[in-house]
Amino acid sequence: MISAQKDSVRYLDFSEPFVNSELYHSLRSQILDLLPQSIYSPSQESVDGFLSECVSSHESGAEKKLCFAALDDLNHVLGFVQFRSFSSDADLDFVLVSSHCRGRGIGKLLLQNSFLFLKRNGVERIILEVGTGNSAAKRLYVSLGFMEVSLRKNYYRSGEDALVMELLI
Ligand SMILES: CC(C)(COP(=O)(O)OP(=O)(O)OC[C@H]1O[C@@H](n2cnc3c(N)ncnc32)[C@H](O)[C@@H]1OP(=O)(O)O)[C@@H](O)C(=O)NCCC(=O)NCCS
Incomplete structure (x- = not known):
């Protein structure tokens, strides 16, 4: 379940069944509490549904749902990422x-660790959308080697456009 450790941050993937459901519920509620920190956050309901599906049956048809979290040594969630993967492609949702x-x-480390996991599981390409005004996220993705492939006009409810970016891993 723990995929890597560096500088006292652990990376936990939700694709393994949770033997400790207390830990799962704690992580889930911490993740839901973090959502208001970003204007790009999906709704609490959609993330909650996503996390539940990750632990119950993270595979439906050809689609797999995966979530990774960065934790400190007291199991506080420092960050998380969610993906949907379809055979050799994975969409970085958030x-x-x-x-x-x-x-x-x-x-950056959270994404690098999750890409290693995805690569070991047959994923070859990561695709994402990022708001054209989200300079922190764009810088993060560029620093990981993502390339711009297209623009989606009015992609967000606010009317902001999104860049589509991809990375071959
Ligand atoms: C985007 C986000 C995940 C970055 O996380 P982070 O832990 O602060 O990023 P890191 O410290 O790993 O930085 C990674 C790279 O991005 C750059 N970066 C991070 N924040 C930045 C900022 N505010 N401005 C410019 N560059 C920034 C860093 O300099 C670093 O680049 P480098 O490796 O070339 O030095 C974080 O800002 C966040 O949670 N934002 C709100 C949610 C969001 O917008 N998510 C993306 C949309 S789905």
């Missing part, structure tokens, strides 16, 4: 690092 620990490399 990534968030807690506002009090941004800019410390946690987002």
